[in-house]
Amino acid sequence: MKGRFPISRLWWRPAMNRRAIERRSPGELESRLGRRHSLARAFMPGQSAPALAVAFGWQSVLDSAGPQAARIEDLWWVYFWVCAAVFVLVFLALVMAVFRGRRGKGDPTDPGAPHPPASERRLTRTVAGATAATAVILIGLLVATVAASRATSSLPGDPLTIELTGQQWWWQVRYEDPTPSRMVTTANEIHIPVGRPVRVKTRSTDVIHSFWVPNLHGKRDLIPGRPSEILIQADRPGVFRGQCAEFCGYQHANMALLVVAEPPETFAAWYEAQLQPARPPSDALQQRGKVVFEALPCPLCHTIAGTQASGKTAPDLTHLASRRMLAAGTLPNTRGHLGGWILDPQTIKPGNKMPAVSLGSDDLRALLAYLESLR
Amino acid sequence: MSRPKPKPKPEKVERDEPSTDPYEAEVRQLEETWKRPPGFIGWLSEVNHVAIGRRYLVTAFVFFALGGLLALLMRIQLSRPENDFLDPDLYNVIFTMHGSTMMFLFAVPIMEGMSIALVPLMIGTRNAAFPRLNAYSYWVYLIGGLLVYVCFLFNMAPDAGWFSYVPLSGPEFSPGKRVDVWAQLITFTEISALAAAVGTITTVFKQRAPGMSLNRMPLFVWSMLVKAFMVVFAMPAIVVASSLLAMDRLIATHFFNPSEGGDSLLWQHLFWFFGHPEVYIIFLPATGMVSTLVTAFSRRRTFGYLALVLALVATGFIGFGLWVHHMFAAGLPQLGQSFFTAASIMIAVPSGVQIFCWLATIWSARKLRLATPMLFVLGFIFIFVLGGLTGVMLASVPIDLQVHDTFFVVAHFHYVLIGGAVFPLLGALYYWIPKLTGRMMSERVGKLSFWVLFAGFNLTFFPMHQLGLRGMPRRVYTYKAEMGWGDLNLLATLGGVLLTVGVLLFVGNFLWSRRRGLPAGDNPWDADGLEWATTSPPPPYNFAWLPTVQGRHPLWEQTPDQPVVVGLRSDRREVLVTRTLDAEPDHREVQPRPTLVPLWLALATAVGFVGVIFTPWAIPAGLILAGAVLVGWFWPQVDQDETLLEEQP
């Protein structure tokens, strides 16, 4: 927190003090957050989840977790204090001007008479000085901006490359690798190793979206027909929420993603796990769930690697149970929410492209058991 | 100072002539020549600038109220997390309608209304140039506004945002007629604005009272002139953009379709090439109002007239060099970004000059009067400086990349547009409504309305800065409780209620003043402009004998023997045309009488542009109709006493 100002923390404090949370034991945290903050729970699925080892950050510009966001945060505070000072000065000048003006000087019945040249000259000098000061301040800010722009546009190191495709209203994430069999496809959750730059190639297949994880960096639009890319990096482990920042229609509000920054070895383990095809059903209930899944229209849109389901228009479900959230950050990934989502997605996220299916309770239980086994 | 004293007029341009019989006779004949035909048809055929300006103001204010109501609905929806007051579809329609209404049906037209109603009075002429074009611009504007609100009732209102980014607004992702309605709304309001702008430019350049050379022109008139030039150069961009969009949607062209070589960024370039100057089209007239009010209530000559004019012109130019700062997040080349950053930051200099000059005027006031209009000016300075400073922040690419499309930006542009334009506008209305209606508005209610609006405004929009920094994006219909945005949103909603109360106080005050307000007299504020040299409300011919001008503050600086202009004929609608730079009398121009032709032309335009929503053939149909009307419009009127050319058949 060096270089930042405690007084501003009072005002611009993130919703939760992250360090306070880090100090608490997992159980205490769970009970503190659990009831109200389902999202917080989602950051820590299950008891054994490694996520407990990491802290989480809220979606905030002023709680940076990467070199770029930190640079921008510093720039923000420079701007903030300069602008605050300018505002106070102008406000004081206004108040004084009003007091002096109220007192008045000269003969108000002859408003057209010229002012005494001496006082006009003084005023002219003051206005010219203020204008010059404005220009100087602005040039200073411009220099600071250009420097920050430079600093945030490149990162040293060998980047990991991810292709991020925005679709109405979810994110497809593909990890690129020279070996095609080592490419991982997932959705709405990006795992990245701490300390290594990540090149995010931005694509869109329908309308314009915008990729924005404020704790890491500014946003970059995903424009159909105009591939682009942006570098990000996390300097500390954590789960950072991002949200689509370009209006993209009906469910623009519910198009979020999580960036999970992990120590490199944790990331590598996660990556290896994601490379595996889906776990085969391990009991009869799961087996029945798989049958239910394949009988329903699900495979037309969803993929579960290692099975016949290979639809490409909806999130890949191969490792669904390893993800923290459902429906692009709409719901925590729990059994209850998953069931509700399958039965009635249009009430939870009206207008999204997933149709409701009607299922008997036994089938549903089997399906949930199967999906929850897809770690 | 509670109530402006109707001071004894020192001099009255047209009445301190001895009221000899010839004068009375001339006034009677002027009344006869310039009066509107009776009845409803007469009302429809009105071409007088004050009447049209008043219609503009009333209509625009009605749309302001509607747009505000929509905003209130949005605030209710956002007042708590996961609210289900509005469904996402309706929310999207409402925020689109709110933005489109406020930009296209309120902000631009109401500034046009002020310009049409006041500029001819301020420059001392009998009517605006091209009176039929003025009437046409009003009708087209009215039809455009009615179109979109009627469609709202039939669930055909646009839902792709006031900026209608493609491909979301394109044929594939917005089927149906909603975006077509939006595109045609744009077409209507832009035609209207362009027509009004050409009229303003001509009026200002050609019809100023003798003696009002360009360097003596009131700052309000300067601001309207610069605004009109910006309209002429900026609005064609949105006409082109919305036409290309309509063609993509209706006849399957591919301008914005990436799969056929089109480009969705082309839309953004065209839209913001218009969209950023648009902000200054709204803001510059407001600065003109502020200059006028500051001068009148400080009772001294405007400090830094030349600097203020140069600032207006500079803003007008630089305003065209900023549009890309709306597209920083699109990933454009860095060199271009630096240029637009520099321009966006540097436009703060002319704004700063304006603020400093106003402060200097107030500082050296002979006697500052804190009447209601002046309170709004002080409120404006407070709010606008804040909005301008966040604007400087947004010009910085890295900061912009963080807060772009968040509530921080929502806060910023409401500070600039409400603080920068609506506050001066309300002050200006308190100031000029007595001239337009002949009645004073209540000072007590006026001051109350100011404080309620000021508090309500800051309560609504200040928390949004923080919401944006805490990651809340714009245009979301809901948010999760655990995002922690609930309290600030609730605060903003409460502020919105207070804002509504403030607007209602203003409206109530206005309605009250229509019946009970004190008679205003010619010059209730003892102000300097020529508009105060005639009765309130002014007669249809504005001035029986045109005034002449001695300086920048005509009524304050006139000499005891200030000449008047006589000799304009009163048996037909004659206006005096003067030279562009020095305003020396040049010739007399005969203006058309009241006529229904503008209305017919507007209806023909409507056939074309409303019809095209349903079939492309409406365009030729509208063209033929408009052509027929235009023949009537341009068919020369015959005056018996003009010289005929030889060899007539």
Add this chain to the structure above:
Amino acid sequence: MRSRIDVSDLPSTVYGHPAPLWWGVVGLIVIESMVFALLVGAYYYLRGGESVWPPPGDDPPLTLPAINLIVLLASAIPMHLVVRETDRMDRKPDLRRMRFWLLICTILGFLFLVGRAFTLSQMGFRWDSHVYGSIVWVLFGMHSIHALTSVGENVLFLALLYKGPVEEKHLLDVRLNALYWYFVVASWAVLFAVIYFDSGVLRD
């Protein structure tokens, strides 16, 4: 007693830029020029995004439009003679000459429109074929609408000159009509260069 400026001697007929109507027409021309400029900008913007432009085999045919351009340029000459007739120093304007030259100009305008119709019918692609087709058709279409209305205006003035009565102040209208016609001619010269230098002329 205040002094008076008596303006009753001032004329009520003027030509050129002192007249408010001149400002109106010039304003219209500026707006239309801006529209054309933006469309040309869009043309080059879209061109920049394509590797082959125009799409192979879709070069618009050149011969007829080139002849047509010459017809249009030629029409400016009779129009100029009409204008010259309106401000002769030595004598009053001759109505017969004005009629004659305006008639010639209008006929050339009609010829141009007929040529334009054939040009469009010979185009090997439509506005919905590809983005090149879209922008080229829009450039053609926008200019055609302007040419059409302007020829219509010429016809209107012909009718006025033949039917009368013609007053001195109408000479201003005739001159402003000419100004607009010049704009129609000049704008096509530019658009022609944009469209055809790209495909036929410069590439081979």
